[in-house]
Amino acid sequence: MNRLSDEKALELLRGAMTARSVDGPPDDLWPRVRHRIGRAANRPPLGDWVLAAALVVLCLLRPSLVGILLLHF
Amino acid sequence: MDLLDRFVRGDLEAFELLFRQFHREVYGWVVRLTRDPSAAEDLTVEVFWRIYRAHARFDATRSFGAWARRIASNAALDHLRRARREREASSVPPDRTPDSSGRRDLHLRVERAFLTLPPKLRIVAELALIENWPQEEIANTLGISRSAVKARAFRATKHLKDAFEREGIEP
Numbered sequence: 001m002n003r004l005s006d007e008k009a010l011e012l013l014r015g016a017m018t019a020r021s022v023d024g025p026p027d028d029l030w031p032r033v034r035h036r037i038g039r040a041a042n043r044p045p046l047g048d049w050v051l052a053a054a055l056v057v058l059c060l061l062r063p064s065l066v067g068i069l070l071l072h073f
Numbered sequence: 074m075d076l077l078d079r080f081v082r083g084d085l086e087a088f089e090l091l092f093r094q095f096h097r098e099v100y101g102w103v104v105r106l107t108r109d110p111s112a113a114e115d116l117t118v119e120v121f122w123r124i125y126r127a128h129a130r131f132d133a134t135r136s137f138g139a140w141a142r143r144i145a146s147n148a149a150l151d152h153l154r155r156a157r158r159e160r161e162a163s164s165v166p167p168d169r170t171p172d173s174s175g176r177r178d179l180h181l182r183v184e185r186a187f188l189t190l191p192p193k194l195r196i197v198a199e200l201a202l203i204e205n206w207p208q209e210e211i212a213n214t215l216g217i218s219r220s221a222v223k224a225r226a227f228r229a230t231k232h233l234k235d236a237f238e239r240e241g242i243e244p
Contacts, residue, residue: 003244004234004244006234009230009237010202012242013183013198013203016179016180016183017187017203019204020104021101021105022100022101022105022113023101024096024100029092029100029117030092030093033092033121033122033125034085034089036118
């Protein structure tokens with residue numbers, strides 16, 4: 001079978017796939033962006049989760065530390 | 074203080090003004106790259122979330138529009154990768170029912186072949202092969218070198234020709 005030339009392949013591609021042009025989103029997306037920012041701001045930082053996990057592991061390894069930690073709460 | 078400087082400092086009002094100014098452009102860009110208007114709203118929200126998250130890293134002396142477009146390109150690329158993985162995982166065979174109109178059938182086969190392009194090649198193919206953008210502009214927009222654009226356009230053409238062959242499209 002003869003292989004398509006680059007030019008013919010491009011011609012086929014451009015004939016079938018017209019460039020998309022759009023005006024803009026139908027809805028106001030700002031409330032969703034604002035919500036996303038708010039949600040992230042309320043989430044504890046990753047560092048806090050790491051610290052909490054480290055404390056749990058430490059308590060499992062050295063149960064005697066639980067009493068000391070409780071003094072701080 | 075300048076709007077962009079306020080944005081860099083994390084001022085939400087300044088960010089909203091920039092959103093109002095650029096969201097149409099970002100949305101349109103995402104639709105062009107993904108050809109998926111149904112995902113474009115979610116992606117636009119994702120892009121502006123990424124923009125806000127990176128506010129402190131933005132250089133206020135540079136173009137906000139160009140920066141936003143680059144972030145949108147990366148988000149579109151992530152979306153195309155995800156969509157491709159889902160398509161492969163679902164392994165639904167493509168609809169190969171011939172259409173009554175020969176031209177429409179050909180267009181469908183070309184479109185199917187286009188969808189098999191790996192995302193990185195697909196984005197370059199969209200801009201370089203379909204929209205005929207200059208390589209320099211594509212390189213600047215996507216944040217890659219001009220030689221990378223050239224190589225990807227070449228590989229995309231080769232991939233498309235193979236895919237056309239698999240679809241039974243003959244010269």
